[in-house]
Amino acid sequence: MQLRYVFSETGTGLRRNVSMTVALVVTIFVSLTLVGMGLLLNAQAQKAEQYWGSKLQITVFLCNQNSRTPHCTSGEVTEPQKAAIKQVLDTHPEVASYQFQTKDQAFATWKRVYISKDKSEQEIYSTVTPADMQESYWVKLKDPNQYRGVESALSGMDGVTAVRDLREVLKPIYFWMTVLKWGAIAIAAFLLVAAILQVGNTIRLAAFARRKEIGIMRLVGASNLYISLPFLMETLVAALIGVGLAAGTLAVFMYVVIYGRLRPGSHIVEWVDWHDALLSVGGIALLGVLLTLIPTLVMTRKYLRV
Incomplete structure (x- = not known):
């Protein structure tokens, strides 16, 4: 050819x-x-x-050393408090499943998201460590319209700094x-x-x-x-x-x-x-x-x- x-x-x-x-x-x-x-x-x-998690999820943030909410009076969440929270998640009828996120996992995600070219912001971000992150539970619900019960049950527990439900926002x-x-x-x-x-x-x-x-x-x-x-x-x-x-x-x-x-x-x-x-x-x-x-x-x- x-x-x-x-x-x-x-x-x-x-x-x-x-x-x-x-x-x-x-x-x-x-x-x-x-x-x-x-x-x-x-x-x-x-x-x-x-x-952020899927639209069927809520996120339960646990207390860390920097938390100042009423249910974080002891500072870092304790193991008995974690066990009580886990017990609620295991037994609550609205919960389909849940996943625990460690501080290291949260820090890895944070590093990917918080990127800045500003030198002053970079200096601030460089001081953040995994210890500053919050452990959390990502909770998947059986019914997206039935979440008030588990939200109210968890938000009032010791060791929980916040319960975030971003479904309507997202x-x-x-x-x-x-x-x-x-x-x-x-x-x-x-x-x-x-x-x-x-x-x-x-x-x-x-x-x-x-x-x-x-x-x-x-x-x-x-x-x-x-x-x-x-x-x-x-x-x-x-x-x-x-x-x-x-x-x-x-x-x-x-x-x-x-x-x-x-x-x-x-x-x-x-x-x-x-x-x-x-x-x-x-x-x-x-x-x-x-x-x-x-x-x-x-x-x-x-x-x-x-």
């Missing part, structure tokens, strides 16, 4: 169909960017749920995250269909422009792959450019919005990081390649009749 001919035909095809190629690149770019944003929003929703956050995620994916799905149709039009026009060359190649016994490869290369180039633009857009979003604005200025939740961004880029890269190669293979069999 003469690769020089394949690359030459690929370049010729791209020059002949510049407008179609540009339209295909733009469509792939926009659709993959929306898919990537949807993946990032999904990752953010998962991180928020892991940090509900609109989760709702809009879900709306934005599926909205982005739904719009992207329509654009992906448009991209597939654009691939078909590009192949059809390219096949028509090269109908004489294709006929000659058939007569001399060229293989199906040899005839189809320039078309595959054309669409692959468009896909790679679209993927590159989408990845660049996601990188700019992470750098400017997430790391430039949200992470330093908002500590209410653990935000997505570069690892999540790389996973999103990997997802859209795979989707972009499949989006072009599979329709191209189908269309070449139809229009080239090889």
